[in-house]
Amino acid sequence: MNFDFSEDQKFLGDQARKFLTETCSIPEVRKVLNDDDMAYNEAVWKGIVEMGWLGTAIPEEFGGLGLGMLEVCVLAEEMGRVLAPVPFSSTVYFFTEAVKLAASNEQKQAILPKVAEGDVIGAWAFSEGPGAPDASNLKTSFDGSVVNGVKIPVTDGDIATHAIVFAKEGSGASLVLVDLSADGVTRKTVKTLDPTRSHAQIEFNNVPGERLGAAGAGAELAAKVLDRAAVLLAFEQVGGSDVAVDMATDYAKERYAFGRPIGGNQAIKHKLAEMWVKSQVARSNAYYGAWALSTDASELPEAAALSRVSGCESFWFASKENIQTHGGMGFTWEVDCHLFYRRAKLLAVQAGSPKLWKEKLVSALEQKNAA
Template identity: 35%
Template sequence: MSGDAIRFRFSAEQAEFREMLRRYFGQVSPTSRVRQLMETDSGWDRADWDAMNAQFGLSGLHVPEAYGGQGFGCIELGIVAEEMGRALVCGPYFASSVLATGAILAGASDAQKRVLLPPMAAGTSIATLAWTEPGGSWDPTDIAMTATPAGGTYRLDGTKSFVPDGKTVDLIVVAARLPGTTGAQGLSLFTVPGDAAGLQRRALTVMDPTRRLARLDFRKVEATLLGDVGSALAPLSDTLALAAMALANEMVGGAERLREQALDYARMRMQFGRPLAAFQSMKHKQADMLLEVELARSAAWYAAEAAACGAPDRVAAASLAKAAASEAYLQTALHAIQIHGGIGFTWDNDTHLWFKRAKSSEVFLGDAAWHRERMLRAMGH
């Protein structure tokens, strides 16, 4: 990315937007509410989703105004992701407003965008993207699901796994390939209603109940082609880079919240007549946590700026940010549990809510090693 394209601070409007979101999420997503939603079948509440969209229109944040959205960009999307990660907001935002919306924006025709995006931007239609399969590969070229032409439509056969909110969404954007093709050849995107005949949806048992995943079995499911046949690799790559950037910012928000909680506890907890934070070893640990989180934040916001500018290194920047944030978030969660001492190792301590999210986010969309390899490939190495 060229030097004159880099911004080193948020605008006043963006800073105010962040403050409004932080106040709002702090009110609607306290840990007591997070724990309630974790016990429900869906993992989120439709009334909460509708209220959020009625007040902020977040589901259509980066959808162009021509398609019913607000027309903001990747910087604002990163702000939303960071504040949602900070508050552990339970809902289908990442599935619908990042993954599915990103895939439709990148791969659909203009006519399809005008039909699909307005209800998604309004929050009345919720979607997800299904590309990963039981083998666990995050690379789109490893997709095995087949899409067989059948008259004017296609028939999907195969299984998708680790699909975010796949059990509850209204629409599924599915990546599949024409029979007899491999790699990037024949790879295409399709849309399938959530209640389509021949589709079976089953919730997976997950470590982190704040982000629900599902297994989807397709048996001759009728699907509509999205965009052009055989042209899905580039849209999928762009979408996954956008998702990695958003997830990196989400993880930074969670890591920062954990760091602050650990520091507050160390200041409050007395040992040998002194606050725990006064001990030199604790000062070193707090300094290390701050450094790790700030380095991850720098990488995450560089990735957001690269995506906003359409920079040539946006894919590499997104993978770098995902790798850095994965490690910083999990390490910060481990430090926070240790700092809280005996109480920190109990489920009653809220630190574990963020620890579970940190652990699940570490591998979601690919772990740090996978993203560093992807970054090197994107840089031509």
């Protein structure tokens, strides 16, 4: 079985890397970091929209390119390499996938063409603070017509035009599509460790909403959305890990101490080797996740959890050890190491913590072995 990407998919990745290298360099990322009034890089986002990437996995009948999830995986890795300060993951991994999975044909026809054209920026309003939300502890509610409650933190919630809200309905939970320009929506920007990706607190006060899927089916649908997003986030983490490993390796070759490159020291060699091994393990698991995602395999929950856990571990370790390899310089604002550490910590909680995904992995393996 060949888990590698096709030549066309590799070509897409090469073109994406070329485009992002030219338009989304680290100085472009720092513009967002240094400007409190800049929630995302609009120039980079405009280029992504013009390239048609938002419609990559949207069927042609709904205005998309009609490609597939493997192509999105390829793009996700390139996004991770440049730490793209744009709402791509919120719109594509979460919002679009939720609409594709749960919406009716009429709802898809109304919203997906606007996503593909860049007129809609999506957000996934799932969390209500610490802990995993479910029907038993949700405070945000939906009565079939309006939404009430508070969601925090919502990635890209301060710039999104629409959101998928996870809300309690009756004794269960539902996914609700909300236009964030509607009356009753109050948004407040929330500061996080990584300011290059904006976050917000969103308060809903009798805001009109449109249910996606059946009433009370939100928990099951949300789990499917998170499985899909976990694989795509893993590819971002793989991309970021690779760059962090390269940064550390290049510095170890160039930095001299006591008349020799520090890369010649055994301790540094072992550090770099462990970083590389973890990144390769994460890539292998991400490929497994990509296969399960693209084929809608029954193994997707297991593959998603495995790729998620491995991706989080790899990116965190690589970004941390990259700082250590750079020594005292690695901790400074001027050196770019901290940008990758910030993004690693953010991605590790964006779809639930690694601890949560470890529990999901154990549950998936137990169900598999019991079958």
